[in-house]
Amino acid sequence: MFAADFEYYRAGSVAEARELLAAHPGAKLLAGGHSLIPLLKLRLAAPAAVVDIGRIGELHGISNGGGALHIGALTTHAEIAASAAVNAGAEALAEAASQIGDPAVRNRGTIGGNVAHADPASDLPTVLAALGATFTVSGPDGERSLAAADFFQGMMATALGEHDILTAVNVPAAGSGSGSAYVKFSHPASRYAVVGAAAAVTGAGGTCAGASVAVGGATAVPVRCASVEAALAGRALSADAIAAAAAAAGSDFGDDLLGDVFASGEYRKAVAPVYVQRALTAAAERAG
């Protein structure tokens, strides 16, 4: 539990952080510290330098404009969970943020650090995949925007290059007649998701105008459940229709399933429809 030696730099701006990354090859970015610090302490990571971006004001906070929630990368889980804008426009995100770790973790951990770490059992990537979020990345060639499918590339792997900084996550704000939800099966030790299901439903008049569903925990990156989405589109949002659609969830997972001593991949795949169904049911209720 004692990190190896590293040099510590604190960046005052995104530009300065990029300069520090360029000057210190292999440096790691430190935001809330709840992913990186454990890796350092366990000596699973031993970078020569750490660039602390935790106090860059421009990366902090939530704003609502242009039909989207703009969430600065340094916004904490607690702030997201308590945000009126997020609770109104992206209930699933607030719901997931409120279930991460414990209050101490939520007060320090950030959305940017969380998604950049890309733990397959993490909650936020799943929700962001379902909500169609985009990720704003500041790199040597300027700023670019990535969809979840492009951002998450594998277990603990993202599209972020060595000199890139994730600056914001943008979530389309749901309009009236829409609702979203996140439901997870928590690992009893880590409280990470054994299976986490996020669903967003647009359903004016009880008919599904559109649904998006993602499942995390069973695969290296969150899976968008296209089969479930297709099965539900245009259908009445009845319990039976939701159950029938959710039953297809596992078919989108592919063959590379994650498992551990607590829950095998086969089991995760088998119970995913149950959690998808619960998420869809809650989302549909909220879509009202």
Place this chain on the structure above:
Amino acid sequence: MTAPAVLPKLVGQRVRRREDPRLIQGRGTYVDDVTIAGLQHLAFKRSDIPHGRILSIDTSAAEALDGVEAIFTGAQIAEFLGPMPVPTPFPAPEHRAVAADVVRYVGDPVAVVVARDRYLARDAADAITVDCEPLPAVVDPEAALSGQPAVLHADFPNNVAVGPLPAGTGVGRGGQVDDSAVDGAFAEAEVVVSQRMVNQRLAPTAIEPRGVVAHFEPGKETLTIWSSTQNPHILRTHVAALTGLGQDQVRAIAPEVGGGFGAKINIYGEDLVAAAVSKRLGLPVKWVEDRSEAFLATIHGRGIIGYVDIAARRDGRVLGLKLRLVADIGAYNMLLTAVVPTQTMRMANGTYAFPVVRATLTEVFTNKTPTDAYRGAGRPEAAYFVERAMDMLAREIGMDPAELRRRNFIQPHQFPYKTQVGALYDSGDYEKALDRALEKAGWEQLKAERDAARADGRLVGLGLSMYVEICGLGPSARLPNGGWEYSQVTVERDGRISATTGVSPHGQGNETTFAQMLADQFGVPLEHIRIHHGDTAVVKQGIGTFGSRSQAVGGAALHLAGGKVKTKMAKFAAALLEAHEGDLVFENGRIAVAGAPAAGKTFAEVAAYAHRPVKLPAGLEPGLSEEAFFEPPNNTYPFGCHIALLEVDRDTGEPRLLRMVAVDDAGNLINPLIVEGQIHGGLTQGIGQALVEEVVYGDDGQPLTGSLMDYAIPRATDFPRFELDNTVTPTPVNPLGAKGVGEAGTIGSTPCIVSAAVDALGGFGVRHIDMLLRPEKLWRIIHGGNA
């Protein structure tokens, strides 16, 4: 001294723990808070393979680091530190604190670094390279009994550490066995239930990992050792012996200890190495275990397989019990390793009058962290095997599980009751505890609710278990370092009371309960009393805190010492008051002739007189300080009945505990609030074993649950509100009538949780489910039938 006009009697009252404010506010001093000028830090290089022969160790890169004071390999340590102490009455292989030739589990130390700070110590340990020839890992304890795939210790063929050791009906004093009575009972049986059950390995996981500071002072030739231990006096004994010092030269201090659960009874190699290295270098050294290390280097608990057979008649009358045990003790014998499973044998009767009982124990070495005492230490395993088998019998003959128990209890008039396996139960009224629990739970109503829920398609189950366990350890014949306890009570010059106790509380609340006792004994306010513990220079003698002995043994010693002081103080008071000492009463801060308090003296006045006795009454020495040793004639045997209602999610297999009722009988209670706290904690760990906790090793001997990301400990949010009640059956074996309660919750709860799960899934043809009750395991029973 100002005191309220009338002081309330405190024994039996829900007095809040005096310890809590400092602990809750972070003002406690733990081992890691201890610092000394010039302090050096230790880090251990540990084996990352489960079994291998050490070919060479290269410490040159580590030695080259600036600030590294010294590095010792196992072979070098062996030059100035003898083998680990193993005082249990069974042969044990030689065990070095730091392995010199063969490593036998992942985490086995191979070298120790002494360095300027912890980070550097870790760097240096990482820079040591160890060349090992891997040997096959012995993982499965039953397969190990054929000596395959390897033998851990050459002098222990087939990896057998102990046994097969028989006990019970037909077993003579010399170990000769006559099977006729047991065979006869089973031949006569109308029904026999038989089951192999696994009581899995657990990691005790105290919130404060272990730690040690050792400070040898050259010139004074004394060694002070601070350690996160449950028994500083026993630590002192072994540290002195192994460092070649006298016990007068060693002072052991247990400062605040953040949980022990039995795991801090053991004398650990790191403590001995710290002491020996400090003495050798003449420098103070510190080692604090980190969480990852704790999963490897602190003993594990449980880890025992039981083959249970019960013979019975169809009317529910039990005829006999057979219990064959295979204990997976890991790589070495530690302090009490070998005797923990013998406690499982000793409690094979449970609460039942089995006409014949045969228990057989085999202990097996495997390439895993050694096991030793963990909360309950052998008794939870016994209760689990017997209660699960009784539950199976109830299902087999279609009888209410409560009724089956009722028909087989040892009856109140039979106490003291000598069991077939040699325990002498002190007192008990099992049916009373059963009835109280049935009433508290609303048993008949619960059964109806369960049946109604099932009719709705829900998988709801009810579980009930009885338990009886062993508390108040000793007596001396049963413990290698003695089984008594010690206390000294001093009335100070100002009338305040200082008391010492040889028990070493780390969550038990004795600073509160013992003060309650003295407050009543002397008629003074609780606030005027301090209880000192955990320092061998302050507390002259002691054994320590384990086996639910603090109150039953330590409390009894306190009571006796207090009585001696009170007797002497009464003589001083009698001289002052010109009264007969037999006529005096101590109450409300005064000592007076009964019925005439105004004519008496204040407690402080008598205390002052005793310390400046002008003139000294004939036959008295000045001062008011007395000590007492209490040797218990027997253990106490608390008991109880626990009931659980549990639901399993049909779709996912996730179990959810809906109700938990616990009725416990710990004899007389000093502080019901603290007792409830102990039961809450015990229940949490007992339920935790059933629902979330398991140390898992891969087939290659690598631990797979080596962090709190993988090894779950239960949380308050996992449970419903516990519903507690108690019955009171005092023990005759100590003057307080108190039996002890530290482990009770851990013992009764586990089997009733599993029985509730089996009840919930009975419709799927399942008779028994091994722990832990992982959702996937339950889901496979529901959906695959291939669990």
